[in-house]
Amino acid sequence: MRVLVVEDETRLAEGLRRGLEAEGFAVDVAANGTDGLWMAREQQYSIILLDIMLPGISGYRVCETLRADGNWTPILMLTAKDGEWDQIEALDTGADDYLTKPFSFSVLLARIRALLRRGAGERPTVLEAGDIRVDPAARRVWRGDTVIEVTAREFAVLEYLIRRRGDVVSKRDVLNNVWDDDFEGDPNIVEVYIGHLRNKLDRPFGRAAIETLRGAGYRLASNGG
Numbered sequence: 614m615r616v617l618v619v620e621d622e623t624r625l626a627e628g629l630r631r632g633l634e635a636e637g638f639a640v641d642v643a644a645n646g647t648d649g650l651w652m653a654r655e656q657q658y659s660i661i662l663l664d665i666m667l668p669g670i671s672g673y674r675v676c677e678t679l680r681a682d683g684n685w686t687p688i689l690m691l692t693a694k695d696g697e698w699d700q701i702e703a704l705d706t707g708a709d710d711y712l713t714k715p716f717s718f719s720v721l722l723a724r725i726r727a728l729l730r731r732g733a734g735e736r737p738t739v740l741e742a743g744d745i746r747v748d749p750a751a752r753r754v755w756r757g758d759t760v761i762e763v764t765a766r767e768f769a770v771l772e773y774l775i776r777r778r779g780d781v782v783s784k785r786d787v788l789n790n791v792w793d794d795d796f797e798g799d800p801n802i803v804e805v806y807i808g809h810l811r812n813k814l815d816r817p818f819g820r821a822a823i824e825t826l827r828g829a830g831y832r833l834a835s836n837g838g
Contacts, residue, residue: 614659614729615639619649619675620691621667625714629662632718646670653679658686660728662721665692665703673706680707680738687728691716705750707738742778743837745814745822747771754814756837761813766791770806771814774823774833783830807831 616638620626623644630640641656643649647669653661661679665672676688690703693714700711709731710724740747746755752768754761763771769791774782784803792802811823815838822838825831 615641615656616725617641617643617649617652617656617658617661619643619646619653619661619667619672620664621645622664629721636722644668646672646675650675650678653684653686654682660687660689660725662689662691662725663708665690665694665699673702676703676708677706677738687731689721689724689728705738740772740775740778742775742822742833742835745775745833745837747775756814756818756820759818763810763813767806767809767813770803771810771833774810774831778833779835781826781829781832786830803831 614637616633618626618629618633618640620629620642621644626642626644630642633640638659641652641658643652646667649661649663649667650670653675663672663675667675670678672690672692676690679686679688687710688708690708690711691714692699692703692711703711709728712721712724738748738750740749744755744757747753747768749772752765754763754768754771770787773787773790777786784800787803788800807823807825815821815823820838822834823831824834824838
């Protein structure tokens with residue numbers, strides 16, 4: 614398996630190269646974000662180890678650009694920045710995991726193995742169903758170029774539906790994934806929020822993305838209705 618290490622600290626980069634090669638990986642190293650992005654685009658890798666603070670282009674932008682390109686190679690961020698907002702930004706730009714320096718090489722290997730088991734399946738940061746777009750990080754919704762204002766609960770229901778787009782989900786499925794386990798109210802609350810979403814996403818545009826299947830539940834059309 615081939616690994617790309619994008620790291621500007623020479624000693625750390627060489628240490629990672631030697632350690633990973635000893636574990637049987639083929640390793641390429643880039644010392645700045647510009648070269649790292651180019652290499653990730655030109656060569657197929659099993660995983661990318663990506664520093665955040667890089668010369669040229671930051672790790673955030675490298676990750677964001679690759680995801681925008683449709684490159685879903687697993688990315689593990691390596692950084693000395695340990696603030697929670699740094700971690701949030703790394704994950705929200707499309708990284709799969711985050712490891713703070715200094716770190717144990719054994720822990721790094723375990724994280725790499727976990728990501729390799731997951732593979733390079735599509736994990737977009739903006740979810741789409743036709744011209745409906747949902748950005749979970751920014752908590753924004755669009756129908757085409759129109760921004761749709763939704764409440765926090767409406768957003769949660771829509772996010773669940775778009776993650777399951779094309780699938781039929783029952784009222785109980787929605788309750789279990791959007792409301793907490795202690796919810797004891799009227800299950801018909803789901804119908805109320807489905808109605809709110811239709812009034813905002815469908816009716817003003819003459820569309821019908823959210824379907825009701827009598828006796829089964831709801832389905833968000835994959836093509837946006």
